[in-house]
Amino acid sequence: MRSATTRSRRSGTEVTPDLLSQLSERIVGQPAALEAIVPYILMHQAGLSPEGRPVGVFLLLGPTGTGKTRTVEALAEALHGSEKHVLRIDCGEFQMEHEVAKLIGAPPGYLGHRETVPMLNQQKLNAVTSERSNLSIVLFDEIEKAAASLQRLLLGVLDKAVLRLGDNTTVNFERSLIFMTSNLGARGMSREMRPNFGFQALAGMPRQTVRRKLESIALTAVRKRFSPEFVNRIDVISTYYPLSQEALFQILDHQIEGLRRHISNRLGARAFSFEVTESARLFLLEQGASAEYGAREMKRVVLRQLTQPLASLVARGRVDAGASILIDHKPGDDQLSFMVQSGEEALAA
Numbered sequence: 001m002r003s004a005t006t007r008s009r010r011s012g013t014e015v016t017p018d019l020l021s022q023l024s025e026r027i028v029g030q031p032a033a034l035e036a037i038v039p040y041i042l043m044h045q046a047g048l049s050p051e052g053r054p055v056g057v058f059l060l061l062g063p064t065g066t067g068k069t070r071t072v073e074a075l076a077e078a079l080h081g082s083e084k085h086v087l088r089i090d091c092g093e094f095q096m097e098h099e100v101a102k103l104i105g106a107p108p109g110y111l112g113h114r115e116t117v118p119m120l121n122q123q124k125l126n127a128v129t130s131e132r133s134n135l136s137i138v139l140f141d142e143i144e145k146a147a148a149s150l151q152r153l154l155l156g157v158l159d160k161a162v163l164r165l166g167d168n169t170t171v172n173f174e175r176s177l178i179f180m181t182s183n184l185g186a187r188g189m190s191r192e193m194r195p196n197f198g199f200q201a202l203a204g205m206p207r208q209t210v211r212r213k214l215e216s217i218a219l220t221a222v223r224k225r226f227s228p229e230f231v232n233r234i235d236v237i238s239t240y241y242p243l244s245q246e247a248l249f250q251i252l253d254h255q256i257e258g259l260r261r262h263i264s265n266r267l268g269a270r271a272f273s274f275e276v277t278e279s280a281r282l283f284l285l286e287q288g289a290s291a292e293y294g295a296r297e298m299k300r301v302v303l304r305q306l307t308q309p310l311a312s313l314v315a316r317g318r319v320d321a322g323a324s325i326l327i328d329h330k331p332g333d334d335q336l337s338f339m340v341q342s343g344e345e346a347l348a349a
């Protein structure tokens with residue numbers, strides 16, 4: 001038994017236990033996307049992925065701050081143990097034809113041939129695998145910004161899992177998950193969602209209808225922007241939806257929980273506990289979430305309104321080990337209030 005486990009670990013195809021629930025714990029309110037992505041990874045882990053193409057090609061669409069990039073990071077955490085195991089290509093840097101040479105290296109004889117180390121090569125692809133998994137996660141962020149020649153190169157990657165570099169060597173993508181994210185259609189989607197923008201009717205529609213409508217807006221935008229060959233080579237096109245108030249609360253609670261873990265890991269015996277009242281949570285939500293930016297600002301708001309004031313109390317020696325802090329918000333204030341109960345008081349209470 002033991003040798004079988006070791007062998008599978010060495011070959012890098014360890015099966016990730018309950019990948020879907022691991023992802024669902026981190027990504028809130030986008031179950032359809034996760035359910036569509038996971039089977040491709042299981043297929044690879046079972047050794048049944050088709051040969052001669054990437055393990056999966058995914059296009060994630062939808063408004064800003066709804067979890068597209070976070071999904072790719074969460075997958076890297078689940079597969080490799082760290083969100084850093086992603087080869088990320090920011091397509092905004094390759095909008096002009098001449099910039100594409102930075103990615104694949106200039107062909108021999110061209111100016112700069114010797115100096116340009118391609119940003120995308122086999123070593124870089126291999127560097128984002130781990131002992132646990134031989135899958136490389138590649139993320140092409142904001143794909144709609146890529147120059148036409150980059151899209152043509154990608155076509156070969158999606159189709160045959162091969163990219164030919166400037167120096168004529170090739171990169172093999174057969175053990176890769178290719179993610180592309182895009183805001184295509186997002187403006188149209190938010191126009192539909194915003195009540196006073198003429199489409200108020202949507203607000204009262206069943207969620208399923210809203211989803212289908214948003215999906216069709218996103219797909220129409222994709223078909224307008226990319227060739228049919230390109231679209232046909234994508235395994236999953238998934239639309240991320242604007243986050244509901246409930247989902248946003250859940251994301252906030254995850255982040256508060258993350259801060260609790262951080263405090264107990266970092267401070268060890270000097271750690272303290274804290275409670276965030278309902279009105280303080282509402283205040284954080286108001287500051288950190290919006291229809292326009294989704295949950296994008298939440299991390300920054302938690303850092304500024306919770307982590308930094310707590311750190312300042314600790315640094316000024318106001319918090320004993322075992323103390324408990326009540327964090328509240330008074331109407332009209334633009335920051336939270338922190339009431340420290342010493343360790344002994346907290347025990348007595």
Ligand SMILES: Nc1ncnc2c1ncn2[C@@H]1O[C@H](COP(=O)(O)OP(=O)(O)OP(=O)(O)O)[C@@H](O)[C@H]1O
Nearest residue numbers: 026027028063064065066067068069070251295296
């Ligand atoms: N569905 C979600 N579940 C959990 N956290 C989320 C979710 N959506 C957003 N967040 C939080 O907001 C931050 C920004 O989200 P993310 O980077 O995934 O946005 P995005 O959809 O890629 O937006 P953009 O189109 O602007 O790139 C994340 O790092 C995470 O903290």
Ligand SMILES: [Mg+2]
Nearest residue numbers: 068069070181
């Ligand atoms: Mg993103």
